[in-house]
Amino acid sequence: QVQLVESGGGLVQAGGSLGLSCAASVRTYSRYAMGWFRQAPGKEREFVATISWSGTSTYYAGSVKGRFTISRDNAKNTVYLQMNSLKPEDTAVYYCAADLIYPVVNPGQCDYWGQGTQVTVSS
DSSP states (O other), rough: OOOOEEOEEEEEETTTOEEEEEEEOOGGGGGGGGEEEEEEESOOOOOEEEEEETTSSEOOOOOOOOOEEEEEETTTTTEEEEEOSSGGGGEEEEEEEEEEESOOOOOOGSSSSSOOOEEEEEE
């Protein structure tokens, strides 16, 4: 069983930056690929970014590429999402997810989810 806990959400002005963290409570964390997803009110959950178990491979949604950076520290069982140049349309609840198969791009494939953290970008 994998438990995921996100942190770091909040309110930021457009153009600002915010960093999210997701800590996993599992001894075999380094075996899991990780992904970040987001869900805005009235919309479906969508893929944001994913990283392989080793951290050597990453992939981003087109809407965030060049602005967001996903990384991980396997010694700390944590995956990060650094968000720069934030836009109002980035406002959503952000979730991290874990799966044994990379890339983690489809919400339906994910075995484990965090509870989510709210990110609000004001214009």
